[in-house]
Amino acid sequence: MLHIATAHYLSPRWIEIQTRYLREYIAAPFQTWASLEGIDPAYGVHFDRTVEQLGSHAGKLNHLAMEILEEASDDDLLMFLDGDAFPIADPMPFIADSLAKAPLIAVRRAENVNSPQPHPCFCVTTVRTWRSLPGDWSGGPTWPGGQGWNVTDVGSLLMRKLELAGLPWIEVLRSNRNNLDPLYFAVYGDLVYHHGAGFRAEKLAATHRASAEDPAPMRGSSRLRRRRWIEWERAKRERLADQSARVFERIERGGTDWLAELI
Amino acid sequence: MLHIATTHHISPRWIEIQTRHIRAHISVPYRTWASIQLIDPSYGAHFDRIIEQNGPLAGKLNHLAVEILEEASDDDLLMFLDGDAFPIADPMPVVMEGLQAAPLVAVRRAENAGDPQPHPCFCVSSVATWRELAGDWSDGYPWSDERGRRVTDVGANLLRRLELSGTPWVQLLRSNPRRLDPLAFAIYGGVIYHHGADAGELSRAQRERAPRPLGGAGLPLLGAAAARFDRARLRLWSRRAQRTCLLRSELLYAKIQQGGSDWLADVS
Numbered sequence: 118m119l120h121i122a123t124a125h126y127l128s129p130r131w132i133e134i135q136t137r138y139l140r141e142y143i144a145a146p147f148q149t150w151a152s153l154e155g156i157d158p159a160y161g162v163h164f165d166r167t168v169e170q171l172g173s174h175a176g177k178l179n180h181l182a183m184e185i186l187e188e189a190s191d192d193d194l195l196m197f198l199d200g201d202a203f204p205i206a207d208p209m210p211f212i213a214d215s216l217a218k219a220p221l222i223a224v225r226r227a228e229n230v231n232s233p234q235p236h237p238c239f240c241v242t243t244v245r246t247w248r249s250l251p252g253d254w255s256g257g258p259t260w261p262g263g264q265g266w267n268v269t270d271v272g273s274l275l276m277r278k279l280e281l282a283g284l285p286w287i288e289v290l291r292s293n294r295n296n297l298d299p300l301y302f303a304v305y306g307d308l309v310y311h312h313g314a315g316f317r318a319e320k321l322a323a324t325h326r327a328s329a330e331d332p333a334p335m336r337g338s339s340r341l342r343r344r345r346w347i348e349w350e351r352a353k354r355e356r357l358a359d360q361s362a363r364v365f366e367r368i369e370r371g372g373t374d375w376l377a378e379l380i
Numbered sequence: 381m382l383h384i385a386t387t388h389h390i391s392p393r394w395i396e397i398q399t400r401h402i403r404a405h406i407s408v409p410y411r412t413w414a415s416i417q418l419i420d421p422s423y424g425a426h427f428d429r430i431i432e433q434n435g436p437l438a439g440k441l442n443h444l445a446v447e448i449l450e451e452a453s454d455d456d457l458l459m460f461l462d463g464d465a466f467p468i469a470d471p472m473p474v475v476m477e478g479l480q481a482a483p484l485v486a487v488r489r490a491e492n493a494g495d496p497q498p499h500p501c502f503c504v505s506s507v508a509t510w511r512e513l514a515g516d517w518s519d520g521y522p523w524s525d526e527r528g529r530r531v532t533d534v535g536a537n538l539l540r541r542l543e544l545s546g547t548p549w550v551q552l553l554r555s556n557p558r559r560l561d562p563l564a565f566a567i568y569g570g571v572i573y574h575h576g577a578d579a580g581e582l583s584r585a586q587r588e589r590a591p592r593p594l595g596g597a598g599l600p601l602l603g604a605a606a607a608r609f610d611r612a613r614l615r616l617w618s619r620r621a622q623r624t625c626l627l628r629s630e631l632l633y634a635k636i637q638q639g640g641s642d643w644l645a646d647v648s
Binding site for chain 2: 255
């Protein structure tokens with residue numbers, strides 16, 4: 118049995134899309150476990166199990182896994198899938214092949230200033246591995262970020278646990294042939310789509326800032342430079358929100374035309 | 381061996397105080413493991429081990445435990461202690477008595493609108509227990525507070541793990557009066573002090589003391605005016621309550637910093 122853990126937050130807009138793609142592409146028997154904080158409980162009918170949760174994303178994923186582990190057997194598979202992520206092809210052959218080589222498979226967002234850690238937008242392991250690690254999506258351990266200071270993110274403690282246990286993992290990397298954005302609207306391993314701007318379109322990532330043309334040339338006062346930077350961020354967020362809405366509308370309409378723009 | 385995991389963030393102001401009280405009151409061999417994010421690394425000299433970390437508190441604590449578990453043996457003890465918490469008496473008799481009754485001893489901040497979960501301001505278990513439980517300080521699992529609101533907080537997933545595994549735990553409750561503040565400046569089990577007032581944010585326990593709305597909702601014109609008045613009154617009350625708490629925090633901190641135990645009379 119494959120247990121799919123997913124968290125939707127405030128908006129139900131990805132639920133129908135995600136579950137439609139799961140039904141279409143997951144070839145193995147599966148059970149969906151969802152967190153629907155801030156969403157009408159009626160949307161629970163789209164999932165096999167809903168687990169009431171509040172708080173941080175990492176904590177929700179840890180809690181979902183905990184509840185799944187209460188019922189699952191060691192040989193079952195555990196898949197973490199972000200609310201705005203879904204398969205665009207059958208991932209099971211790749212999963213079976215990869216788990217024969219390493220106990221965990223996950224997206225690595227190398228395009229986000231070379232983030233080194235497994236990302237929960239798509240991660241698969243056995244229940245046995247998650248139990249024995251034990252898995253934990255929290256941040257904490259750091260690595261050098263793009264701006265020269267150390268950073269952490271969700272998944273960093275999982276990376277540390279894998280390191281300490283000496284366990285390898287299979288990285289699923291971005292495979293877009295066409296990039297509408299350096300981080301968002303991502304296809305990984307030609308198997309999974311992750312919208313990225315799904316629940317917080319206003320959020321810019323390190324890679325956006327790192328790849329920005331300098332909006333604040335070195336002339337002028339620091340206040341002026343700061344204002345220019347704030348204006349650049351606001352404009353970038355607005356462009357990203359517009360782009361996100363356009364891509365979402367095309368996905369919502371159904372079909373695969375929207376994918377052609379990415380791969 | 382007792383492994384003490386603690387996190388200090390941005391300000392070093394509790395480091396000397398905390399480590400002084402640990403030296404004065406911990407009667408068994410111990411080792412301190414600390415996170416000192418955004419603090420001058422020279423403060424690392426106060427601790428046995430420094431772990432480079434970033435991010436929210438729960439992740440830092442989980443990470444500290446991971447690093448400790450790499451070196452510790454199953455029979456060792458693992459103590460979590462907030463950066464602004466420290467022993468005011470030898471806690472080991474209370475800890476050992478507690479661990480004979482249950483595998484985990486922790487503060488429960490029942491005074492915070494009935495919080496049911498273990499709190500990391502002070503928590504002790506054996507390394508074996510933490511390993512078996514797959515201890516996790518993150519939030520997620522919710523409960524209803526005293527007013528029926530669904531809430532979660534740090535320690536929620538640990539509570540759930542204890543429930544699911546049928547593991548009992550010994551709760552250390554507040555043992556000093558709430559005269560100065562309903563949540564901050566707390567003593568638990570007569571052995572641990574937790575300042576808990578540096579952030580300047582109002583706790584749920586403090587918000588319980590907020591003025592109740594005047595009512596009038598649903599009445600045309602009068603309802604809208606009453607709601608505006610209630611919001612303004614609540615803003616004013618919140619600002620005043622925050623100022624009062626911060627002022628008391630600073631006064632008490634200055635006394636604690638001076639040394640001795642006279643300050644304890646203020647909170648007892």
